Structures are given as structure tokens and as C-alpha cells.
Amino acid sequence: MAGDSFSERPLFGGAIATTFPHRFQEVFVDPARDESLIFELLDFKHDVGDDGSAAWFLQDLATEQDAEGCTLLEQSGVVEAPGLRYRNIPAVITTAVGQMAISKGRQGREAQNIVRVYLANLRLKEVGTDVLVTAYEPILINPMSESASAVGAGLAVPATQSGIMPLSEVFKLAASSFKVNDWSLFGGGAA
Numbered sequence: 001m002a003g004d005s006f007s008e009r010p011l012f013g014g015a016i017a018t019t020f021p022h023r024f025q026e027v028f029v030d031p032a033r034d035e036s037l038i039f040e041l042l043d044f045k046h047d048v049g050d051d052g053s054a055a056w057f058l059q060d061l062a063t064e065q066d067a068e069g070c071t072l073l074e075q076s077g078v079v080e081a082p083g084l085r086y087r088n089i090p091a092v093i094t095t096a097v098g099q100m101a102i103s104k105g106r107q108g109r110e111a112q113n114i115v116r117v118y119l120a121n122l123r124l125k126e127v128g129t130d131v132l133v134t135a136y137e138p139i140l141i142n143p144m145s146e147s148a149s150a151v152g153a154g155l156a157v158p159a160t161q162s163g164i165m166p167l168s169e170v171f172k173l174a175a176s177s178f179k180v181n182d183w184s185l186f187g188g189g190a191a
Contacts, residue, residue: 010181120134
């Protein structure tokens with residue numbers, strides 16, 4: 001979008017990098033829109049198959065956050081990530097999009113917001129790591145939520161109406177441009 005400028009951003013001390021708009025700051029939060037972008041490195045889940053792994057992590061996330069009414073809206077099949085290779089073996093990626101009611105921090109269920117959650121699972125099997133790229137987009141802000149004071153209660157204003165890149169596109173850009181600059185981040189045999 002015309003209102004966005006973006007560039008490659010270093011993560012984990014520059015060992016990995018991805019691209020997203022400059023409006024996401026610090027912990028990759030856009031406080032003006034209550035949107036966030038999170039990158040997590042997790043131990044590889046051997047008991048979770050590649051197919052549907054993003055949907056599995058989305059449901060796990062909903063459980064962790066005590067979400068209400070987690071609905072899976074879409075999920076992708078398994079795709080190789082040719083630009084993300086370790087020892088010439090490409091990572092695989094799956095994505096899922098869901099919608100759920102969650103509250104901020106320690107606020108109770110009476111302050112839940114309706115959010116759309118975009119999740120990509122990049123499976124780096126050779127280094128025993130599941131990478132999660134997760135983006136949270138508010139759909140409806142509860143008047144009792146702490147978010148209401150920052151962005152206002154009610155339906156969220158669409159990003160395109162504000163002249164900026166929609167979070168769905170930010171998510172796709174961040175997940176598709178994800179790369180590892182220093183495989184030693186993963187320890188052990190990674191070099």
C-alpha cells in the first residue's frame with residue numbers, strides 16, 4: 001500500500017530475518033491498530049504431522065490463551081519453502097487462519113475481543129525447530145478491553161481504508177520472506 005514503507009528486519013540478533021512494514025515496532029506491535037506480529041522458535045513437535053501442523057498450533061494457541069469459540073477459517077497444505085534450506089534440505093510450511101475471542105493480559109472473558117489470527121508453521125526438521133509466525137488482527141474491540149482506550153471500541157477500521165497494508169498481506173510477506181542468516185542459532189549440528 002502507498003502508506004506503508006517496509007524493509008528486511010533482523011530477528012534474534014540478526015541470526016534470522018524477515019520483511020514487514022515499519023509501523024510494527026518494538027515487539028512488532030502496531031499500537032495504533034492493536035495488531036501484532038510474533039516470531040517464536042519452538043522445539044520441533046515430532047508427534048504433529050506436517051499436514052495440518054499450522055491448524056494444530058492455532059488450536060494450541062487458542063487453548064493457551066483461554067480463547068472462546070476458536071473457528072478455523074482456512075488452512076493450506078504442505079508447501080516446500082525453497083528459499084529456506086539447511087544443508088540443501090528445504091523447510092516445509094503450512095498456514096492457518098482462525099478467528100477467536102480472547103482477552104488482553106489478565107482481563108477476564110467479559111473483556112474479550114474478536115480477533116483473526118494468521119499462523120504459519122515453518123518446520124526446520126534438520127535443526128529440530130518449529131518456527132511460528134503469528135499475526136493478530138482485531139475484528140471487534142470490546143468496550144471493556146484495555147484496547148478500547150487506544151483504538152476505540154467496536155468494529156476495527158479496515159487497513160485499506162487507513163491507506164496501509166492489510167495484516168493478511170503483512171503476514172504473507174513476513175512468512176514468505178523469512179530466512180536464516182546464522183544457522184548456529186539452533187545450536188548442536190547447525191552450522
